[in-house]
Amino acid sequence: MLVLEAKLKGKTEQYNLIDEAIRTALFVRNSALRYWMDNKGVGKYDLSAQCAVLAKEFDFAKRLGSQARQSSAERAWSAISRFYDNCKKKVSGKKGYPKFKKRGNSVEYKQAGWKLSENRKYLTLTDGFKIGRLKLVGSRDLNFYQIEQIKRIRIVKRADGYYAQFCVDVDRREELEPTHKTLGLDVGLNHFYTDSQGEVVENPRYLRKSERKLKKLQRKVSKRKKGSANRRKAVKQLSRKHLKVSRQRKDFAVKTARCVVRSNDLIAYEDLQVRNMVKNHKLAKSISDASWSMFRDWVEYFGKVFGKVTVAVQPHYTSQNCSTCGTLVRKTLSTRTHQCSHCGTVLDRDHNAALNILALGLKNTVGHTEISTPVESPTSAI
Numbered sequence: 104m105l106v107l108e109a110k111l112k113g114k115t116e117q118y119n120l121i122d123e124a125i126r127t128a129l130f131v132r133n134s135a136l137r138y139w140m141d142n143k144g145v146g147k148y149d150l151s152a153q154c155a156v157l158a159k160e161f162d163f164a165k166r167l168g169s170q171a172r173q174s175s176a177e178r179a180w181s182a183i184s185r186f187y188d189n190c191k192k193k194v195s196g197k198k199g200y201p202k203f204k205k206r207g208n209s210v211e212y213k214q215a216g217w218k219l220s221e222n223r224k225y226l227t228l229t230d231g232f233k234i235g236r237l238k239l240v241g242s243r244d245l246n247f248y249q250i251e252q253i254k255r256i257r258i259v260k261r262a263d264g265y266y267a268q269f270c271v272d273v274d275r276r277e278e279l280e281p282t283h284k285t286l287g288l289d290v291g292l293n294h295f296y297t298d299s300q301g302e303v304v305e306n307p308r309y310l311r312k313s314e315r316k317l318k319k320l321q322r323k324v325s326k327r328k329k330g331s332a333n334r335r336k337a338v339k340q341l342s343r344k345h346l347k348v349s350r351q352r353k354d355f356a357v358k359t360a361r362c363v364v365r366s367n368d369l370i371a372y373e374d375l376q377v378r379n380m381v382k383n384h385k386l387a388k389s390i391s392d393a394s395w396s397m398f399r400d401w402v403e404y405f406g407k408v409f410g411k412v413t414v415a416v417q418p419h420y421t422s423q424n425c426s427t428c429g430t431l432v433r434k435t436l437s438t439r440t441h442q443c444s445h446c447g448t449v450l451d452r453d454h455n456a457a458l459n460i461l462a463l464g465l466k467n468t469v470g471h472t473e474i475s476t477p478v479e480s481p482t483s484a485i
């Protein structure tokens with residue numbers, strides 16, 4: 104089980120409702136405990152059954168989704184069974200007799216009572232508390248999993264706000280023989296990437312063709328009169344093309360990433376998120392950035408699947424320094440060759456950069472090349 108966390112953003116009324124749900128979950132837990140104390144020989148299933156009784160008795164308990172009530176009862180049971188275990192094992196000293204809790208800080212939902220938006224950016228809580236739609240901050244990793252893999256969602260209150268913890272059922276893990284190879288990747292505007300072996304991977308021809316068509320359609324739309332039937336038609340064409348191109352791009356990113364990760368033990372690349380924050384208006388540039396960040400996501404994902412190391416390095420001076428001797432060799436964007444007057448190295452500019460990126464990646468991972476957590480793949484995408 105993997106736990107992914109995202110911060111929740113909502114309105115004050117929503118936060119108040121979350122507080123109420125948390126209080127109710129605590130009430131259910133404590134009531135279940137009381138029931139166990141008062142009745143001899145009560146087991147786990149009796150506590151579950153007790154949840155329905157509580158819901159009938161108390162309106163506010165009914166508002167909490169039935170599965171969330173169940174998990175509150177399960178929490179009581181886990182405290183009880185811990186106590187039983189300690190008794191059985193004859194642990195010396197205190198056995199940890201279950202106690203009533205005064206304050207709760209979380210409520211847990213199973214596979215009902217919530218909905219996640221398609222893009223994984225919003226969580227909607229749908230049970231009787233009607234908390235509604237909350238924005239998720241930092242939920243990018245959730246995109247790697249299917250909804251069915253999310254077994255539980257815990258809403259946690261902390262000093263600095265509210266969080267959602269997603270418990271993801273993960274078991275996919277593929278063992279590969281180590282390749283004893285490492286690779287550095289340099290992203291280019293002209294090529295998809297250049298690696299530290301000097302290998303250049305081009306953007307596929309079909310993608311370039313589609314992108315050209317996309318541009319053409321965009322021009323067509325802007326030429327048509329606003330509100331006209333022709334414009335509507337052109338817009339429709341454009342959005343269909345967009346969809347096609349984005350699917351092709353994804354397909355290419357997945358295949359390339361899979362191949363790169365499988366054939367290397369360590370993959371280093373530049374951490375270009377900083378650069379992405381600078382808005383750029385050049386279409387070619389933004390397309391390359393978008394493809395690259397998608398590719399990077401998949402490299403990191405396959406790194407987890409295949410137990411490989413992936414490192415993002417700071418993109419400072421990677422193109423300017425000499426990969427052989429470290430001397431700073433200044434070049435403008437149009438200088439395509441790296442020529443070091445200090446040691447005599449002559450390399451393609453991007454190849455030199457890829458070597459620097461690999462060196463930085465290796466330096467950054469010394470001592471912590473542990474294998475990442477196993478993950479499940481979005482099967483439809485591979």
Ligand SMILES: [Zn+2]
Pocket residue numbers: 425426427428429430443444445446447448
């Ligand atoms: Zn040099």
